[in-house]
Amino acid sequence: QLVVRSPLDNLPGPPSNSFAYGNLRQLVSPAYGWGFVEHLTESYPGIARLRGPLGHRLLYIFDPLAMHHVVVKDAHIFETPSWAIKFNRIRFGPGIAASMGGNHRRQRKMLNPVFSIAHMRDMVPIFNEVGHKLVKALEDRVSGQTGPVEMDMLAWMGRTALELVGQAGLGYSFDPLVADTPDDFAMAIKAIPATLSKVNHLRRLMPYLPEAGRDATRRKIMGMIPQSGLQELSRISGILNRRSVEIYEDKKRALKQGDEAVMRQIGEGKDIMSILMRANMLASDMDRLPEDEVIAQMSTLIFAGMDTTSNALSRTLCLLAIHPDAQEKLRKEVLEASKNGDLGYDGLESLRYLDAVCRETMRIHPPVANIFRETKQDAVLPLSQPIGGVDGTTIREIPVPKGTSIAVGIFSSNRNKALWGEDAAEWKPERWLSALPNSIAGAKIPGVYSNFHVRGKATGAKLVTFSGGGRSCIGFKFSQLEMKVVLCLLISKFTFELSEKPIVWNLSNISFPTVGNSPKSALPMKVGLYRSSTSVLDGF
Template sequence: MLESLAQVALIGGLCWIFWKYFRQVFVKSPLDNIPGPPRESFLYGNLRQILDRHAWPVYEHLTEAYPGIAKLAGPLGTRMLYVFDPVAMHNIIVKDQYVFEEAAWFIKSNKLNFGPGLLATLGDHHRKQRKLLNPVFSIAHMRRMIPIFNEVTHKLQKAIECRVIGRDGPVELDMLNWMGRTALELIGQSGLGYSFDPLVADSSDEFLTAIKAFQPTIMQLSVLRRIVPYLPEFGPPWLRRKLVELIPNKNVQKLRHIVDTMHERAVGIYQEKKRMLEQGDEGLKDKIGEGKDLMSILLRANMAASDDDKLPEEELIGQVATFIFAAMDTTSNALSITLSLLAEHPDVQEKLRKEIIEASNGEDLGYDTLVSLPYLDAVCRETLRLHSPVTTVFRETRSDAVLPLSEPITGIDGSKINEIHVPKDTTVVVGVLSSNRNKAIWGEDALEWKPERWLDQLPESVTEAKIPGIYSNLMTFLGGGRACIGFKFSQLEMKVVLCQLLTKFTFATSAKPVVWNLSGVRFPTVAEATKPSMPMMVGLYKEPGVAV
């Protein structure tokens, strides 16, 4: 009798799992009338196409061929939506953000990779973490970061000078490596009160290497990463780890090593910071940042918070790992893209250099001057518009939902569609890059890098679209409750680094072909290599009438 009941329970459980995850294959859906590209295969649908490292033409086609929304085929006959219509995006990331939640694979894999930090929590849990973190990224705290930023970038200047002075002309340098080292040291000193890198010699630091290898490794596991939520969590952590160690996949093992490296450093930083704070002002006065770094501010706020608002230790450690990765990888790659564009457009490079030199008059720029330089701001905004480090974000519907559209679309059957009924458990891909490049909003020159567009009044089509991004009518930093919490930090960092570099050096393209690869955060490589790098020709800037 018990055996029969167990068999019935097993069969019932398998039927429930099959119905939950594969019912879309057999049930007619309101999404069936939405136009979209043909699927690559039944097994992968369009998923493998949009995750490929060279998928830029796929996104260009989606942006050009569809009016803000398209149906994509998911794996095994499921359906997905690709969305860059501004009204629909507002519903997804602002109005109904708790219906269109972060994808389960994204949350689960982030928790495994970084711990239970801001990128790995949902709902009330996420709001609780963000409530404590929001004040840390205030303008008042950003102003205090400027001296630290300038000190670090002066070290960068000297390090590059050592490689350029005395050479007969420009020297080829891997600027991605230098931007990565600089971004890591900036978040280390200003964010954590910790120095990772003195920036005085060529670095082979295991921690930096691990962080820069993260995106290329994740890219190799992009499909596998999406089945993580469906794997059972059985047994104690040590057993689950042992099982991972037995997986015969070199990229899985490489990712395990990267995660271990990041976690060990995060724990060490947290323990040292905690010990310093327990010693009071005496323990901090001789330390980097003198206790004014973001992590010290966060730990003090956590100590003062009510019991309901306090974060446990494992979540604080998770914030350390999240701070390091999010602040270092996105900003260093955005800086690298900017330098690459300035090298391709020497006239823009010279115009920007002139603005910076005239404003600085040989001195470091303060916060108010930095944020008020119009051409510097225009260059940064245009780069972040056209080359957003993050191309897409994934959401999943937790219940049935309705997406209104800014303009009706024509269905496959010829009918006019003003809103789309989206079934529960549908994967929705928010087209960050497509929104930023949408010609219907930004004009026919949307695919051109034109910093000047930000010096004039933006077209009415931009302001009237009401794009729900937190930054400058762009989706680059998202919006709503999951908008990038450190976007002001990132902008300030970019501006300080560019000011310090352009007053000293010139940048030109290298003869080596650089390819930008699509991943969670885009990254450059030389041709088809997998190791991130971006060689550039760097020379000393000779101010007219001044001998070098």
């Protein structure tokens, strides 16, 4: 790529200041990554040529039509990079996030119905039950105090998200949310994000690990590499894998014993894994997933579902603290709707301001800022608007050679002023309550997350936050529901304010908050008991 010229060289792009890393370090850097992606959003017309490590070409795209081709239309050409697939395989085993092509489609075919709306409806009571445990835990720490109490809300959201995905995803309780710290196993899972951020830059070396051997052997080899992050990750993945096998065997026994045994399990057989295992037993030989693939879905769900949701919830609480008027408006809506008790699926879906708050947060602060792809063969990317090339010619489509790395700029797409208007970078939930600009409704953004659906198909203004097409986030509805349940329960009981400590949001695979430059993720917030004006008067 250094010696042969390419049509990509005619695309505008920022200079690279490192041969070893190219622009990649800027793109994924926790400290200055935001500045770089903001610069790309503001200065480039939906596409920019970057440099990857060792002079490789890397295309950064947020043009809606180009994204649509990468993520939906030509997804078989723009595949998940092999380093990501191999890394996922070592971490989770041969599950959906570690499969490609026909194998991925086969797994997706079995898993899609498990995440159907009908099943998601059944999850809501489980979400409410876990949410109440969280409320009780916070209440125990706040009540009796003279004022708001400082708490690490990221830690509480992390424990809650783990318990939510544990109970509703696996039918397993990781953490009763009582003690100040969770048990060793939950702690091992919680350590994953920090461990991952230590090895982010090494993921691209995964293809060089030996192909042969079982996943467990490859995990052991990874653990022998003298790098603390990889060793820690190997240890945690091993623990997680062993516990997944135990949970699987337990479920299999219950399913064999019949309905009564299943009903005695956590989640009463309504969790994702129980539904999957039942469907798999009934599937034709051609469709049935082998046991190791079913088991691997468990660690995949935990990894994919925990950190994303906990950081998204933390970000929402943070924004509600910064915007007390929005917090009060949301509380009013929720208290009014939940007068008669917990909200079910339809009740949650009817809360328009809650939906606007979630949607706007997911727009302006997508937890996953970029996703990566790699071309398996030569391709052509059309653009929604022509752009000027470096040589002054007009470019309408871009020939992309085989082996090119692509970064899909979720952050940039969601803040694109050409689509969202001049206030694109401002958090305004109200924008979802009135007509959105025509530019956004008409854009071909690839996304399962839309404000308008016809017969289950996303048709309104779409966000690429959960990606789109055959590799979109399978848990997006699950995640939206659990977030809404937790927010409703928290906001009707507590008030949230920022503490005096400076919070920095770091760009990573999944963005996370820290206090200043501390290496430890945390979100200290002041949590108080909400007393409505009537209940205060009642006390007199």
